Amino acid sequence: MTIPVFDCRMCGHCCQGQGGIVASASELERLAAFMDISVEEFRDRYTQAQGKKTVLRCGEDGFCVFFDAEKACTVHPAKPDVCRAWPFFRGNLADAVSWELAQDYCPGIVAASGHAEFARQGIAYVLDNGLAKSGREDEANALRIADLTEES
Numbered sequence: 001m002t003i004p005v006f007d008c009r010m011c012g013h014c015c016q017g018q019g020g021i022v023a024s025a026s027e028l029e030r031l032a033a034f035m036d037i038s039v040e041e042f043r044d045r046y047t048q049a050q051g052k053k054t055v056l057r058c059g060e061d062g063f064c065v066f067f068d069a070e071k072a073c074t075v076h077p078a079k080p081d082v083c084r085a086w087p088f089f090r091g092n093l094a095d096a097v098s099w100e101l102a103q104d105y106c107p108g109i110v111a112a113s114g115h116a117e118f119a120r121q122g123i124a125y126v127l128d129n130g131l132a133k134s135g136r137e138d139e140a141n142a143l144r145i146a147d148l149t150e151e152s
Contacts, residue, residue: 005113005121006087010072013105014086015064021056023047027080028054034078056080085131088122 015021023031032042046065047054057065066075073079087106091098096115103109109118126132 002121003110003113003117005110005118006108007110008108011107012063012067012069012072013107014083015067015073016058016062018058018062020082021064021080022050022053022082023056023080024054030078031075031080034075081131084129085126088126088131093119093122093126 028039028042028047031046032039035042037045043054046057048057049055059065059067064073066073066079068074073083087102087109092102093099099109099115099118100111103111113121
């Protein structure tokens with residue numbers, strides 16, 4: 001039986017930070033459909049431009065506008081891919097030091113699992129859920145191969 005390397009505590013730490021939640025056109029469509037509003041209305045009400053990217057707005061408390069302390073993510077079924085991928089970001093998967101630093105920030109990361117197991121499960125999760133950035137699937141597969149080689 002595989003022990004999970006991440007157990008989300010719905011604390012919202014990953015929902016903090018102005019400009020950290022980038023949303024692509026397809027993610028905006030998914031979120032707008034979930035909220036039963038037009039993409040244009042969604043964009044006007046809940047996003048802002050950050051350079052060439054579109055990001056979800058944050059409230060005055062610094063949390064994503066969709067985070068509610070009692071309910072956690074209010075758009076959970078439609079949330080952006082960056083949210084779906086947390087904590088399985090490339091830095092945390094490839095680098096044990098980044099993974100250790102992420103543990104200080106995220107109480108859901110199971111430190112006892114060890115970095116190699118975290119990377120193994122995380123890479124599988126990213127690939128299985130279509131969360132590898134377009135054109136970077138080969139990079140994720142290379143990480144998977146490197147990880148499996150280290151375990152041998």
